[in-house]
Amino acid sequence: GAGVSQSPSNKVTEKGKDVELRCDPISGHTALYWYRQSLGQGLEFLIYFQGNSAPDKSGLPSDRFSAERTGGSVSTLTIQRTQQEDSAVYLCASSLDPGQGEVDGYTFGSGTRLTVV
Amino acid sequence: GQSLEQPSEVTAVEGAIVQINCTYQTSGFYGLSWYQQHDGGAPTFLSYNALDGLEETGRFSSFLSRSDSYGYLLLQELQMKDSASYFCAVGSARQLTFGSGTQLTVLP
Numbered sequence: 047g048a049g050v051s052q053s054p055s056n057k058v059t060e061k062g063k064d065v066e067l068r069c070d071p072i073s074g075h076t077a078l079y080w081y082r083q084s085l086g087q088g089l090e091f092l093i094y095f096q097g098n099s100a101p102d103k104s105g106l107p108s109d110r111f112s113a114e115r116t117g118g119s120v121s122t123l124t125i126q127r128t129q130q131e132d133s134a135v136y137l138c139a140s141s142l143d144p145g146q147g148e149v150d151g152y153t154f155g156s157g158t159r160l161t162v163v
Numbered sequence: 164g165q166s167l168e169q170p171s172e173v174t175a176v177e178g179a180i181v182q183i184n185c186t187y188q189t190s191g192f193y194g195l196s197w198y199q200q201h202d203g204g205a206p207t208f209l210s211y212n213a214l215d216g217l218e219e220t221g222r223f224s225s226f227l228s229r230s231d232s233y234g235y236l237l238l239q240e241l242q243m244k245d246s247a248s249y250f251c252a253v254g255s256a257r258q259l260t261f262g263s264g265t266q267l268t269v270l271p
Binding site: 050077079081086087088089090091094096102104105137141144145147148149150151152153154155156157 | 167193194196198204205206207208209211213250252254255258259260261262263
């Protein structure tokens with residue numbers, strides 16, 4: 047696609063429910079990143095995928111969070127048993143490869159605004 | 164660990180020049196990046212400095228001093244559309260640590 051696509055754009059869920067957030071990166075981009083942005087804050091790293099390598103999950107805040115990337119393309123971030131503190135904008139980004147991402151920057155999607163009530 | 168400090172807010176008038184500073188602490192330095200984010204929008208990449216000095220891209224310039232762990236983003240000939248949040252970031256290609264952002268307001 048022309049850009050990084052994320053769905054849904056908005057999600058309201060009840061505390062305790064599970065949610066799935068989807069990211070469709072730019073075609074051909076091997077590196078994919080998930081970040082979280084709370085209101086008025088910077089971006090917090092969650093997870094990184096590169097090709098077929100094992101993902102870097104060091105940013106996931108708890109074991110309620112998981113992510114997968116199928117076929118080296120689409121990625122899904124799953125949050126189980128959502129809590130109110132999970133409310134944030136979840137941003138996905140991709141780059142051609144990590145080196146290009148470092149020098150030429152990531153391309154971010156518009157994010158999924160998650161509200162846990 | 165890594166941490167960054169930047170001012171929370173900056174206000175300037177249209178046509179003026181504004182400088183947004185960023186100081187960082189990091190265990191391993193690769194480069195300093197800058198991103199722009201309009202309200203409700205996606206962050207967009209502005210610049211990257213791996214070496215000391217000034218990088219210029221149109222109205223925007225970015226500076227880095229590795230010895231001082233310091234950089235800045237310089238915006239010239241400010242326009243109303245430059246009103247946005249600006250984030251500095253450090254880290255490797257695999258993982259960036261972002262500052263909390265500077266909200267720039269451009270007044271007519």
